[in-house]
Structures are given as structure tokens and as C-alpha cells.
Amino acid sequence: MRRMAVHFRRSVASRFVWLMAGFTVLFFLGSALLVMYQQSLTRSFEAVQQALEQKEIRTHQLDRAFTQAFFDVRGYFAFGRPSFKESVFQQQETAKQVLREMEPLAVHPEDERFLRDAHDFFIRYFEQLVPKAIEAFERGDRREVALIAENGGTAAVQSFQKRLAAYHDTLIDQMKQEYIDFKRKQQYGQAAFIAFIALMLFLLQRLMRLAARQIGRPLQQFAAAAEQFAKQGATVEWPTFDEQEDEIGKLSKAFMMMMESIREKEEHLLAQNEELLAQQEELEAQQAELEQALAMAERREQELARRNDLIKGMAQSLDKQEVLHSVIRNLCAIMKAERGIIVVADEERAHASFGLSAMSVHRFLQQLYNGLEHRLLETKQAFTIRRELPGFERGYHDEPLYSYDLFVPVLSPSDDVEAVIVLSRFGAAFTDDEAVEAEQLGKHISISLQKLALYEEAEKDRRLTEDIFNHLPEGIQLVDLHGTNKLMNGRMKEWFGAAADGWHEAPYAEWKQRLCALATDEQALSVFLDQAVFGPADELSVMTYELKENRIVMEVYAAPLYRGGAKFGTIFVHRDVTKQVEVDRMKSELVSTVSHELRTPLAGILGLAELLLNKPLAPERQHKYLTAIYQEAERLTALINDFLDVQRMEAGRQTYHWEPVDLVPVVEKVVETEKLGTDIHAFSVSIETKRTVIRGDRERLRQLFTNLVHNAVKYSPDGGTVAIRLYEHSGRLCVDVRDEGLGIPAEALPHIFEKFYRVDNSDRRRIGGTGLGLTIVKEIVKAHGGEVDVVSEEKKGSTFTVRFPMASITQEIN
Amino acid sequence: MKQILLVEDEEVLRMLAADLLADEGYKVDEAADGAEALKRLRERDYDLVLLDYMLPFYSGVEVLEHFRRECPEKRPKVIMLSAKTQPADRERALAAGADLFIEKPYRPFEFVKKVNEVLHETDGSPLSP
Ligand SMILES: [Mg+2]
Numbered sequence: 001m002r003r004m005a006v007h008f009r010r011s012v013a014s015r016f017v018w019l020m021a022g023f024t025v026l027f028f029l030g031s032a033l034l035v036m037y038q039q040s041l042t043r044s045f046e047a048v049q050q051a052l053e054q055k056e057i058r059t060h061q062l063d064r065a066f067t068q069a070f071f072d073v074r075g076y077f078a079f080g081r082p083s084f085k086e087s088v089f090q091q092q093e094t095a096k097q098v099l100r101e102m103e104p105l106a107v108h109p110e111d112e113r114f115l116r117d118a119h120d121f122f123i124r125y126f127e128q129l130v131p132k133a134i135e136a137f138e139r140g141d142r143r144e145v146a147l148i149a150e151n152g153g154t155a156a157v158q159s160f161q162k163r164l165a166a167y168h169d170t171l172i173d174q175m176k177q178e179y180i181d182f183k184r185k186q187q188y189g190q191a192a193f194i195a196f197i198a199l200m201l202f203l204l205q206r207l208m209r210l211a212a213r214q215i216g217r218p219l220q221q222f223a224a225a226a227e228q229f230a231k232q233g234a235t236v237e238w239p240t241f242d243e244q245e246d247e248i249g250k251l252s253k254a255f256m257m258m259m260e261s262i263r264e265k266e267e268h269l270l271a272q273n274e275e276l277l278a279q280q281e282e283l284e285a286q287q288a289e290l291e292q293a294l295a296m297a298e299r300r301e302q303e304l305a306r307r308n309d310l311i312k313g314m315a316q317s318l319d320k321q322e323v324l325h326s327v328i329r330n331l332c333a334i335m336k337a338e339r340g341i342i343v344v345a346d347e348e349r350a351h352a353s354f355g356l357s358a359m360s361v362h363r364f365l366q367q368l369y370n371g372l373e374h375r376l377l378e379t380k381q382a383f384t385i386r387r388e389l390p391g392f393e394r395g396y397h398d399e400p401l402y403s404y405d406l407f408v409p410v411l412s413p414s415d416d417v418e419a420v421i422v423l424s425r426f427g428a429a430f431t432d433d434e435a436v437e438a439e440q441l442g443k444h445i446s447i448s449l450q451k452l453a454l455y456e457e458a459e460k461d462r463r464l465t466e467d468i469f470n471h472l473p474e475g476i477q478l479v480d481l482h483g484t485n486k487l488m489n490g491r492m493k494e495w496f497g498a499a500a501d502g503w504h505e506a507p508y509a510e511w512k513q514r515l516c517a518l519a520t521d522e523q524a525l526s527v528f529l530d531q532a533v534f535g536p537a538d539e540l541s542v543m544t545y546e547l548k549e550n551r552i553v554m555e556v557y558a559a560p561l562y563r564g565g566a567k568f569g570t571i572f573v574h575r576d577v578t579k580q581v582e583v584d585r586m587k588s589e590l591v592s593t594v595s596h597e598l599r600t601p602l603a604g605i606l607g608l609a610e611l612l613l614n615k616p617l618a619p620e621r622q623h624k625y626l627t628a629i630y631q632e633a634e635r636l637t638a639l640i641n642d643f644l645d646v647q648r649m650e651a652g653r654q655t656y657h658w659e660p661v662d663l664v665p666v667v668e669k670v671v672e673t674e675k676l677g678t679d680i681h682a683f684s685v686s687i688e689t690k691r692t693v694i695r696g697d698r699e700r701l702r703q704l705f706t707n708l709v710h711n712a713v714k715y716s717p718d719g720g721t722v723a724i725r726l727y728e729h730s731g732r733l734c735v736d737v738r739d740e741g742l743g744i745p746a747e748a749l750p751h752i753f754e755k756f757y758r759v760d761n762s763d764r765r766r767i768g769g770t771g772l773g774l775t776i777v778k779e780i781v782k783a784h785g786g787e788v789d790v791v792s793e794e795k796k797g798s799t800f801t802v803r804f805p806m807a808s809i810t811q812e813i814n
Numbered sequence: 815m816k817q818i819l820l821v822e823d824e825e826v827l828r829m830l831a832a833d834l835l836a837d838e839g840y841k842v843d844e845a846a847d848g849a850e851a852l853k854r855l856r857e858r859d860y861d862l863v864l865l866d867y868m869l870p871f872y873s874g875v876e877v878l879e880h881f882r883r884e885c886p887e888k889r890p891k892v893i894m895l896s897a898k899t900q901p902a903d904r905e906r907a908l909a910a911g912a913d914l915f916i917e918k919p920y921r922p923f924e925f926v927k928k929v930n931e932v933l934h935e936t937d938g939s940p941l942s943p
Contacts, residue, residue, distance in 0.1 A: 588900075592898055592900060595897065595898075596868060596897040596898055599897035599918055599919055600824050600827065600897050600918065601826070602919050603824075603827055603897065603918040603919030603920065604824065604826035604827050604830060604919075606919045607827070607830040607831075607834075607919060607920065607921075607922050607925075608826070608830055610921060610922050610923075611830070611833075611834070611922050614922075614923070615837075621833075624829075628826045628829065631826070632826055
């Protein structure tokens with residue numbers, strides 16, 4: 001019991017478990033009692049009711065038995081039939097039996113009284129009246145029977161019947177009474193049950209309140225206190241439940257301990273915190289120092305980055321303009337200037353600007369050499385000026401704005417001002433440090449500008465060399481010892497076209513094959529190249545080849561290249577010698593032709609003369625030979641004269657005696673002379689203009705027309721008209737010489753003015769001539785500033801037209 | 815009597831050569847150009863053809879080449895005459911089948927001598943050593 005008590009004290013939970021258990025037991029016990037009471041009530045009611053029913057049934061049976069007996073007696077008396085009499089006795093037995101059964105049932109005095117009465121009546125009736133009556137009846141004494149009946153028999157019966165009915169009513173009443181009682185008691189029971197439930201609920205409520213008081217309140221207090229603790233920390237008033245040994249107490253103690261521990265930790269933490277704060281302060285101080293250093297480093301880095309940009313910008317390009325642009329852009333960024341310009345201090349005044357309009361730049365350049373730069377040139381130091389911005393530069397600002405212009409000289413190592421930089425900044429002046437920095441940057445720029453100048457010079461030289469190399473009239477190719485193509489000039493590419501594409505570093509076999517494929521004699525060129533590249537290195541070799549495509553004749557010579565006494569490659573020089581070859585050919589042909597033309601008459605003269613000298617000949621034959629010799633000598637003289645004329649005229653050594661010459665008498669005189677040599681030709685001279693004077697050499701003009709008219713006669717061997725016509729056309733004096741002779745084949749027309757050219761035509765071939773007449777005509781016309789051409793049709797004749805520029809009006813003759 | 819065809823466009827030279835050969839007792843036919851020469855060559859068999867190099871229309875070499883192709887069975891002796899003395903011309907003439915190349919101007923008696931030599935080679939009995 002004590003242990004139990006201790007247990008209860010220590011555990012709220014078990015306390016409440018036990019309380020709840022007690023409550024439950026009480027509830028069930030009470031309920032059971034009430035139910036049992038109800039059940040017993042019902043049972044006793046049923047028992048009483050049953051007993052009453054039994055009594056009622058017996059009463060009823062008794063009533064029936066007596067009533068039957070009455071009727072049977074009367075029936076027996078009426079009909080005399082023994083069966084009635086037996087039935088009477090039977091009824092007697094039944095009644096007797098019922099009475100016996102009723103005895104144990106008689107519990108009330110009423111019952112016993114009735115039973116006695118019933119018993120009395122039974123005896124009086126069955127044992128007295130009936131036997132006497134039956135005896136009387138059997139003796140036939142009807143009177144007796146009636147007497148008996150009148151003397152009380154019938155009355156007794158009737159009285160008993162009344163008594164029976166009364167008892168029966170009593171029983172019914174009793175039953176009713178019993179039922180009412182039972183109902184009442186049952187209602188009491190129900191009321192009691194309700195009261196019991198109410199009591200139980202009340203108890204439960206008490207129990208709950210107890211629980212609320214014992215658990216809820218401390219918890220509430222704990223919650224409040226914990227909240228306060230959480231809010232205020234260590235200074236909270238803790239509810240004292242710690243005397244209690246149950247969970248609340250333990251909880252209270254645990255909380256106390258926890259709070260204590262928290263307090264301790266907090267104190268510890270506070271201590272640590274203070275320490276940390278101290279450390280933090282120290283760190284902050286260090287950080288501030290570091291930040292300062294970092295900021296400085298960053299500034300330095302930015303500065304370096306910008307300088308780097310500047311230098312990179314200068315280094316990235318070799319284009320002067322690009323470099324200047326990069327310089328001024330980066331410089332403005334470094335110096336935080338809004339605008340800037342750099343002008344190179346040379347003749348060109350190359351410049352670049354940042355943030356300036358073209359107009360501003362132009363104005364600045366115009367003013368540059370008018371003042372401020374003198375200071376730079378003299379002091380060679382950067383300086384700043386402040387100037388008020390003019391209206392158009394101020395934009396929407398009304399108040400005066402100032403621009404600070406920093407003038408920086410770009411000094412070469414020899415302290416010459418190479419360029420001038422001007423940087424402009426609005427609002428903030430340039431500090432001395434900035435000016436110094438700008439000067440230093442100026443030195444970098446100077447180096448870059450000098451580099452540029454060197455590059456430009458070198459580039460100029462290189463370009464000059466390249467231009468010379470590429471535009472030499474020779475194609476030049478350089479190969480190494482293996483024959484690999486190392487270098488070739490533009491002329492080579494020009495000549496060899498697509499075949500020379502991609503030769504750079506091309507191996508020997510490749511370019512050789514491609515080059516040789518161009519030549520008419522591939523094999524010879526190939527052999528020559530092999531010899532030049534791989535052969536003995538001591539001689540210069542030359543060969544000529546012809547290009548298939550355009551018949552250009554090329555000469556190539558190969559020379560070994562030496563460096564330090566050792567051969568390191570071969571140079572090929574290709575030359576277009578087409579013209580030279582042609583000139584050579586023409587020269588040798590001319591020589592050949594001239595020698596032939598001279599030898600032919602000489603051969604005749606010599607042969608005939610030798611014959612005359614060494615052989616006795618008939619006089620006719622001698623005469624024939626002498627005539628021939630004379631003709632041939634004349635021919636030779638004419639030939640030599642013509643040839644010398646042509647040579648002189650072609651060389652420009654012919655002297656002309658210029659004077660106004662009227663062509664009419666000249667032409668007429670020539671015709672007169674030519675007329676003498678022929679009698680099959682007619683001549684006509686038609687003068688269609690009055691202005692027939694030109695500035696010329698009379699003698700040469702005579703030679704000119706002689707040649708033309710003589711040709712006209714000579715090449716019309718069958719005669720015809722030789723018509724000469726003078727007229728004006730397009731401001732020129734023209735002379736036509738027309739014949740009706742052989743004409744000139746079309747293919748020969750372009751050549752007829754060439755030296756020694758003669759149309760190969762048997763008809764013509766019999767016509768003598770030097771082959772130089774028309775060449776002389778052409779030369780004389782040329783010397784007079786005129787021209788000559790020919791229109792001809794074979795077998796119809798030719799028309800030669802000479803045109804001279806007109807002489808001035810004063811030389812006109814009338 | 816030996817038959818000779820003389821092809822020469824220069825009148826005086828043709829006359830000189832014809833007279834010289836006639837004096838030697840040869841029968842001489844004359845032609846002034848290649849066409850005429852070929853015509854005569856087709857008509858007759860000559861013992862000797864004297865062919866000028868420089869002829870109108872066709873050169874003497876061209877005439878010779880043409881003749882050799884056209885009449886391979888005819889094998890007259892051929893002497894080429896020319897005032898052109900370039901070695902290439904001489905070679906070309908010999909290559910075309912000329913037996914001798916005589917430069918102009920020539921000395922009449924040497925010319926006659928050479929003609930005789932060439933003609934007598936045919937007989938295997940040269941006129942003179
Ligand atoms: Mg000739």
C-alpha cells in the first residue's frame with residue numbers, strides 16, 4: 001500500500017491511470033447493480049403475476065366444474081340418464097382436485113377465506129345436497145328433490161356463484177394492482193440509472209479538472225516561463241514544482257538544469273564572443289590595410305592594363321593611321337580625357353583624333369603651328385591650359401564651362417619633338433602627376449612612331465626592290481641545289497600564265513615539267529635545265545626556246561649562285577627575244593636580199609665582160625653583150641642610188657630643202673618625161689583645186705611622183721590611161737595616180753611599201769625594178785607630214801593616193 | 815647531144831648562160847620561172863637542169879623538190895645557181911638533191927667547166943682530170 005502511494009506520488013501518469021480505472025470499475029459496478037435490480041423487479045412481478053394467473057385459472061376451473069355439475073344434476077333429474085350422474089361425480093372429482101391445487105396458492109387471508117368457503121360449499125353441495133337429492137330422485141320422490149332445492153340448495157349454489165365471481169374480480173384487481181406497482185418500481189429504477197450516469201459524469205468532470213490542475217497548469221507555466229526564458233534569457237522566475245517527485249517535478253528539474261546549462265554556455269559563449277570581437281577588430285584593421293593595398297594594386301593594374309592596351313595597339317599594326325588612332329583612343333582612356341588628337345610633326349602631318357569632328361580637327365591643324373606648339377618645341381614639357389568652352393561646345397549648359405587642354409610633346413630619344421598630343425577634359429584639371437605620366441607615355445609612343453618610320457622606310461625599299469624585281473623585262477627565277485623553286489618575279493608569272501601558278505617551293509620535277517610543256521622543243525629545254533641545275537657549276541649557259549602558244553621566242557640563261565665560294569642555287573633569266581630575233585632575221589634577210597640584188601646585175605656584167613674579153617665574138621654578138629652590160633650597169637646604179645636614198649631617208653639623214661612648192665608644175669613635168677618613154681599610154685592630169693601649194697622639197701617631190709607615175713606605166717604593160725588628179729579633201733591636198741594595169745593581189749597590198757618587196761607574178765617579174773621605189777615614196781611622203789595608200793584590184797589597175805597637209809593661205813597661188 | 819634545161823628569171827643571166835652552153839654544143843631549153851620549168855621537165859628528159867635559186871612564185875629548191883616527187887624516175891643532173899650565199903641555202907639545195915651549187919656571179923669558163931664535169935660524170939668519163 002505504501003509502495004502504491006509512493007508510486008502515485010512519483011507518477012502523474014499512473015495516478016491518472018488508476019483514477020480512470022477506479023472510475024471505470026465504479027461505473028460498471030453501478031450499472032450492473034441497477035440492471036440486476038431491474039431484472040429482479042421484473043422477475044418478482046412475473047412470479048406474482050403467474051400466481052395470480054394460476055389462481056384465476058383454478059377459480060375458473062372451479063366455476064366450470066361447479067356449473068357443469070349443476071347442469072348435470074339438473075340433466076340427470078330431467079332425463080334420468082346415468083351419464084349425467086357420472087358426470088356429476090366426475091365434476092365432483094375435478095372440483096376436489098382444483099381445490100386441492102388451490103391450497104398452496106392461498107397466500108392471502110382472502111384466498112384462505114375463499115378456499116374455506118369453496119371447501120364448505122363443496123362439502124355441502126356434493127356430500128350433502130347432491131347425494132340426498134339423487135337418493136330422493138332415485139326413490140322417485142320428486143317432491144323431496146324439489147324441497148331440497150327449495151330449501152336452500154339453489155340458493156347455496158347461487159350464493160357460491162356470487163362468491164366465486166367476487167373472488168375472481170378480486171384476483172383481476174390484484175393483477176392490475178401488481179402491474180401498476182411494477183411499472184412504478186420500473187420508473188424508479190430508470191430514474192436511479194439517470195441519476196447514476198449524472199453522478200458518473202460529475203465524477204469524470206472532477207477527474208478532468210484534477211488532471212488539468214495537475215498537468216495543464218504546470219505545463220502552461222512552463223511554457224510561459226520557457227517563452228520568457230527564450231525572450232529574456234537567464235533572469236526568468238521558474239515555477240517551483242521541484243518538490244514534486246512526479247514527471248512535472250522531473251520536468252521542472254530538467255528545465256532548471258537545462259536553463260542552468262544554457263546560462264553557463266551562454267556565459268561561455270559571451271566570453272568567446274568578446275574574444276572573437278577583439279579578434280575581429282584586429283582583422284578588420286588588417287583588412288582595411290589590405291584593402292588599401294589592393295586598391296592601390298588595382299589602380300596600378302588598371303593603369304598597366306591601359307598602358308598595355310596602348311602598347312599593344314601600337315604594336316599590333318604597322319599601318320601609321322591605325323597606330324595613331326589606337327594611340328589617341330587608348331591615351332584618352334588612360335588620361336580620362338574626352339577628346340584628343342595626335343599630330344605627327346613632319347611634312348605629312350599625319351594625325352588621328354578621338355571625340356572630335358572633322359571640322360574641329362581641320363581647325364585645330366590650321367592653328368597648330370600658330371602658337372601653342374612653340375612652347376612645346378621650346379620647353380619640351382607637357383603643359384595645361386584652361387579655356388572657356390565656346391557656345392557650340394557647351395551644349396545645353398548655360399553657365400560657362402571650362403576645358404582643360406593638356407599639351408604633350410612626343411620626344412624622340414634625341415629629344416626632338418616627333419609628335420604633338422593634345423588631350424581635352426571638361427571640368428577637372430590635369431594634375432602634375434598626370435602630365436608626367438602623359439610625358440612618359442609619350443616616350444613609348446615615340447618608340448612606336450620611330451618603329452613605324454623605320455618600317456615605312458624598309459617597306460618603301462622593299463616595295464621598290466619588289467617593283468624593280470617584278471617589272472624587269474626579264475623573267476627571273478631562283479632555285480636551290482635540288483632545283484626547288486624559291487623565288488620568281490612577276491614577269492615570269494605574266495609570261496607563263498596559269499602554268500606558273502603555285503610554283504612557290506615547287507619541286508624541280510614539277511615546275512620543269514610545266515615549263516617544258518610550254519616550249520616547242522620540250523626535250524631541249526629539259527636537257528638545258530637539268531644541265532643548269534645539276535651540271536658543273538662554273539659556266540653560264542644560254543639557250544633559246546619558243547613558246548607553243550604564241551610563238552614567242554625566249555632566251556634563257558642560267559647562272560650558278562655562290563655564297564662563300566659554294567654553289568647554293570641557280571638563277572634563271574628568261575628574256576623575250578622575239579623582237580630581237582625578228583630584227584636579226586630581217587637584218588640578215590636584208591643583207592641577203594641586197595647582196596642578191598647587187599650580185600645579179602654584177603653577175604651579168606662580169607660574165608658578159610669576161611666573155612667579150614676572152615672570146616672572139618661576132619660583132620652583133622659583141623654589141624648585144626655590150627648593150628646588156630650597159631643596161632645592167634644602169635640598173636645597178638639605179639639600185640645603188642635608190643638603196644642609198646632609202647638608207648638615208650630611213651636613218652633620217654636625208655636633207656630636205658623646204659620651200660612652198662606648187663604641185664601642178666611638178667606633176668606636169670613628170671608626166672612630160674614619162675610620156676617620152678611610152679607610146680601605148682595616155683596621160684591625163686586634172687586639177688580640181690586652186691590651192692595646190694604645199695611646203696616641200698621640190699626635188700624629192702619630183703622623185704616621188706616620178707616613182708608613182710613610172711610604176712603606173714611599168715605595171716600596165718598593155719597600155720591604158722594613167723590619170724593624175726589633184727583635189728582637196730578634209731583640209732588636205734590629195735594626189736591620185738591611177739592606172740589600168742595589172743593591179744596588186746590583195747595579200748600583197750600590206751607589203752608593197754616594204755623594201756625589196758616585189759609581187760611574185762610572172763607578168764610583173766619581167767618588169768624590172770629595184771623593189772625600193774614605193775619605199776622611197778613612203779619615206780618622202782612621211783617627211784612631208786603626209787600619207788600614202790593604195791586601192792587596187794587585180795587586172796583592173798591600182799590607184800595610189802598621196803595626201804599632204806595644206807600650206808598656209810598666203811602661199812596660195814592664183 | 816646533151817639536153818640542158820636552163821631555169822633563170824634574170825634575162826641577161828639567162829642569155830649569158832644559154833650562149834655559153836650553146837657554144838659548148840649543148841642543146842639548151844630556157845625557162846623563166848618554176849611553172850615553166852616543171853612544164854618542160856615533164857615534156858622532156860634532160861641530162862642537166864640549171865636551176866636558179868631565186869625564182870618568182872616558187873624558189874628553185876621548191877621546184878626541185880616538187881619535180882623529184884612528181885617524176886622520181888627522171889634523174890637529170892641538177893646544178894643550183896644562186897646569188898644567195900647563206901650556208902643554209904646551199905645545204906637546203908643539196909638536201910633537195912642538187913648535184914652542185916654554183917654561186918653567182920660566176921666566171922663563164924669555170925661555169926662551163928663545171929657543167930661539163932657534171933655532165934660527164936654520168937658517163938663515167940670525166941672530160942678532164
Ligand atoms: Mg633569179
